[in-house]
Amino acid sequence: MLRLVAAFGLIKGESISNNTLKKESSVQVAVSSPKLGQVPALPSLSISKASVIVFALVFLLCGAIRFAWLSIDFGSLSSDPDAYAVLAEGLASSGTLGHVVGTEVHATAYRPPGYIWVLSWLVVEGQLSEFRVSLLHGFLGVLTCILVARIAYVLSRCQTVAAFACLAVAVDPILLKQSSLVMTETLATFIAVVLWWTWIELTKVPRSMSVMMLGMLVVGFFAGIGCLVRPTTFVWIALWFVVSMCIQRLVKLRSTILGMQPSESHDRSSASFCYGRQLSAWFSFFVGVAVVVGPWAYRNYVQIGRWTMTTTHGGYTLLLANNPVLYANIQKHGWDREWDETRFHFLWDQRRNADPRMPEFWMPDVWKDEVNREPNSMVGFQFGRPDEHREVADDRLASEVAWNTIQRSPSTFLKSCLVRMSWFWAVAPYRSGAASIMIVAIGFWYGVLFAGIVVTSGVLVIQKCGKERRLKAFAVLVNDLTSLGLWLPAFSLVVSLQLIHLIYWSNMRMRAPLMPVLYIFFAVGVFFAFRSMRRSKS
Numbered sequence: 001m002l003r004l005v006a007a008f009g010l011i012k013g014e015s016i017s018n019n020t021l022k023k024e025s026s027v028q029v030a031v032s033s034p035k036l037g038q039v040p041a042l043p044s045l046s047i048s049k050a051s052v053i054v055f056a057l058v059f060l061l062c063g064a065i066r067f068a069w070l071s072i073d074f075g076s077l078s079s080d081p082d083a084y085a086v087l088a089e090g091l092a093s094s095g096t097l098g099h100v101v102g103t104e105v106h107a108t109a110y111r112p113p114g115y116i117w118v119l120s121w122l123v124v125e126g127q128l129s130e131f132r133v134s135l136l137h138g139f140l141g142v143l144t145c146i147l148v149a150r151i152a153y154v155l156s157r158c159q160t161v162a163a164f165a166c167l168a169v170a171v172d173p174i175l176l177k178q179s180s181l182v183m184t185e186t187l188a189t190f191i192a193v194v195l196w197w198t199w200i201e202l203t204k205v206p207r208s209m210s211v212m213m214l215g216m217l218v219v220g221f222f223a224g225i226g227c228l229v230r231p232t233t234f235v236w237i238a239l240w241f242v243v244s245m246c247i248q249r250l251v252k253l254r255s256t257i258l259g260m261q262p263s264e265s266h267d268r269s270s271a272s273f274c275y276g277r278q279l280s281a282w283f284s285f286f287v288g289v290a291v292v293v294g295p296w297a298y299r300n301y302v303q304i305g306r307w308t309m310t311t312t313h314g315g316y317t318l319l320l321a322n323n324p325v326l327y328a329n330i331q332k333h334g335w336d337r338e339w340d341e342t343r344f345h346f347l348w349d350q351r352r353n354a355d356p357r358m359p360e361f362w363m364p365d366v367w368k369d370e371v372n373r374e375p376n377s378m379v380g381f382q383f384g385r386p387d388e389h390r391e392v393a394d395d396r397l398a399s400e401v402a403w404n405t406i407q408r409s410p411s412t413f414l415k416s417c418l419v420r421m422s423w424f425w426a427v428a429p430y431r432s433g434a435a436s437i438m439i440v441a442i443g444f445w446y447g448v449l450f451a452g453i454v455v456t457s458g459v460l461v462i463q464k465c466g467k468e469r470r471l472k473a474f475a476v477l478v479n480d481l482t483s484l485g486l487w488l489p490a491f492s493l494v495v496s497l498q499l500i501h502l503i504y505w506s507n508m509r510m511r512a513p514l515m516p517v518l519y520i521f522f523a524v525g526v527f528f529a530f531r532s533m534r535r536s537k538s
Contacts, residue, residue: 051159058163059146062170066141066179070134073180077130085128085182087111088119093126098303107303109312110391113296114228115184128182137179140190145170147193148516152523154200155486161523168519173442174512184229185512191226191233192513196489198222203485213284220288227293230513231310232500237289239499240492241282247485248278304389312391314504315398319348321420321505322402324362327412330419337423337430337507351394355381356401359408420506424498425450429508449522456525463532490517 080086087108090100097116098107122132145166153162169175178185202215226233293309300308320326325347329339347362354361384393406413427450428443484491494514501510 055149055159055163058149058166059142062145062166063138063142065170066145066176067134067138069176070138070180073177074130074134076180077133077182080182082111082183084111084116084119084184087116088128089123089126091116092120092123096303108391109300109304109308111313112184112228112231112311114225114230115187118187119182133182134180137186140186141170141175141179144175144190144193144516147197148520151193151197151200151516152520154204155520156524156527158527161527165516165519165523168523169516172515172519173445174509175515178509178512183509185509188226188230188233189513189516191222191229192493193516195219195222195226196493196517199489200486209280212281216281216285217288220285221292222288223285224289224292227289227309228296231314232497234310235500236489236493236496237285239496240489241285243492244278244282244488247488304392305387306389306392308392312395315395315402317504319398319402319405320344321503322405322413322416323348324359324405327405327409327416330416331412335419335422337426351383351397352381355383356397357404417502420501420503421498423508424501424506424511426508449518452526453518453522456522456529459529460525460532463529487521490514490521493517 087097087099090105091097094100094105096105096107097109097113098105118136119128119133122129122136124132148169149162149166152165153159156162175185175189198215198219202212202219207215223233223237227237297307297309300306304312323344325344326339329336333339348356350356350361356362383397384390427446428439494517497511497514
């Protein structure tokens with residue numbers, strides 16, 4: 001653990017050598033205070049033993065918290081709400097990602113393959129080992145905390161900020177709960193942090209073109225893995241790319257307006273990411289993504305007859321968030337998170353008997369005499385081509401039903417977007433079965449976090465506007481964008497997840513991958529806000 005702390009370079013230590021101490025005392029090195037997101041060159045320092053021990057204890061505490069929770073809630077690992085365990089067991093026994101029916105395996109692309117493939121290595125004698133899953137999730141949680149500490153330290157150069165962000169992620173209620181479930185959130189959060197960390201390490205200082213291309217190839221490889229774990233990663237990296245290109249254009253435009261050379265248009269010590277050569281580096285990035293995602297898309301073409309880079313689950317997720325049953329509940333109860341989900345599932349199971357694209361299919365009394373009848377006992381409606389894989393046809397049918405629902409009730413759709421936003425940012429779980437005191441505690445925790453982020457953001461904006469009010473507004477804007485380059489993946493992640501879950505199904509757990517971003521932003525923002533206020537008073 002001590003070596004791990006030292007290897008990540010989390011601590012600003014003191015020199016041990018007496019000669020070095022004498023040398024440092026005779027030479028004054030002036031280091032300007034970094035801006036938010038800016039990483040100046042720092043003198044090379046040794047690691048103090050006390051600081052190494054402190055951070056080693058912090059990481060051990062994070063591990064103790066995660067594994068203690070996993071032992072307390074170990075029974076939850078036996079449930080399989082999204083059938084990941086069943087699919088992993090089938091993959092381990094047959095070598096094919098699909099549903100095992102007797103001696104046959106029916107290929108499926110209903111779930112993304114990344115997490116399932118990892119779980120398949122944890123299958124023992126045909127059964128997924130809950131103990132091994134707990135170890136996997138525990139170690140992923142600890143590694144996430146370590147990377148969060150590293151990111152927070154690079155962005156702030158403050159050990160206290162790094163320790164706070166690390167511990168906050170370790171005790172986050174959403175991440176804790178999802179770690180004791182056989183679901184993708186733990187792995188998806190880890191990959192999101194890995195992507196941000198690799199971007200920071202690659203772009204915090206100017207690098208040669210060959211290093212940038214090779215580094216972006218590695219980042220793209222990790223992004224491809226993220227896409228196979230959680231398809232929302234596709235939207236994230238697309239927004240990441242678009243925003244990066246927009247910043248490049250703004251930098252060039254600023255250079256033209258102010259008559260500056262391209263090399264003078266931004267601080268080379270910040271995360272400028274070599275804007276003049278971005279496209280080549282981004283090409284390497286997308287090659288890395290394609291190398292990982294390409295085989296999955298080709299496999300789906302061979303197995304289910306359609307090139308699918310994501311899953312055949314997207315249409316159902318869209319329908320779950322935009323169906324007549326939910327819309328009727330929103331019109332009646334507004335922001336209430338309780339709705340008749342059982343009724344929706346029952347009606348959707350009747351899609352073999354009638355056309356769900358018709359409004360009368362969803363009327364309250366159409367199926368009132370069919371409640372006790374087995375679903376799909378008769379077939380009166382066939383959607384899609386006879387030779388088409390049923391998953392592909394059902395995915396397209398669900399998408400059509402969802403878009404038909406949106407087109408019939410555009411005003412309700414707009415209201416439902418706001419409702420889903422409130423569900424996404426909810427501060428407390430809704431009747432989750434937890435004790436009332438626990439729900440109140442979770443609500444207080446997230447209430448403080450969100451309020452702190454809003455207040456800190458306001459303070460930083462006010463301080464910046466007051467400081468730069470006499471400068472050209474456009475030049476200030478571009479300078480801020482380039483200095484915040486290290487935050488680009490993080491901000492893109494927050495925006496992309498919010499945009500996706502405005503339309504698709506949404507709840508608290510959907511924001512799990514961005515929780516480290518929120519804690520780091522809060523910790524670093526408070527640090528810079530307090531430091532700026534102290535300087536303004538002095």
